[in-house]
Amino acid sequence: MGHTLYGPDVDAFAAILKEHKPRIYITNAAIHNLTGATLSSATVYRILKLAQAAGFYIIEDKIFADFETTPAPRLAASDDLSRVFYIGNFSKIL
Structure with a gap:
């Protein structure tokens, strides 16, 4: 699966x-x-719609959130x- 600047x-x-x-x-x-991608609001919306339609769950790991200069939209x-x-775990980045 390919990625863009704004997520998958x-x-x-x-x-x-x-x-x-x-x-x-x-x-x-x-x-x-x-x-290195950061989700856009449009990508968040589309992924959530796909999750709802396909019936899958998402684990969103906030591991690098502390390094953001501008917070990204969160699923x-x-x-x-x-x-x-x-989920998140600060110890992963140490």
């Missing part, structure tokens, strides 16, 4: 969902580990924690 390529993500039917998606909303905040589990 949502169209490619949707195609993967249809083919593999995952039950969980693990991601970082800000300063994504490997890509958990936009979802009211109904499909998203929000």
Whole structure:
């Protein structure tokens, strides 16, 4: 699956969902580990709609949130924690 500056390529993500039917998606909303991407509000909205339609859950890891200069939109905040589990662990970055 490809990534953009604002998170995963949502169209490619949707195609993967249809083919593999995952039950969980693990991601970082800000300063994504490997890509450096930070989610946009539009990407957050589209991912949450896909999660709802496909019935999968999201684990959002806030591992690098302390390094953000401008806070990124959070999946958990936009979802009211109904499909998203929000976790973080400061010790991972030490």
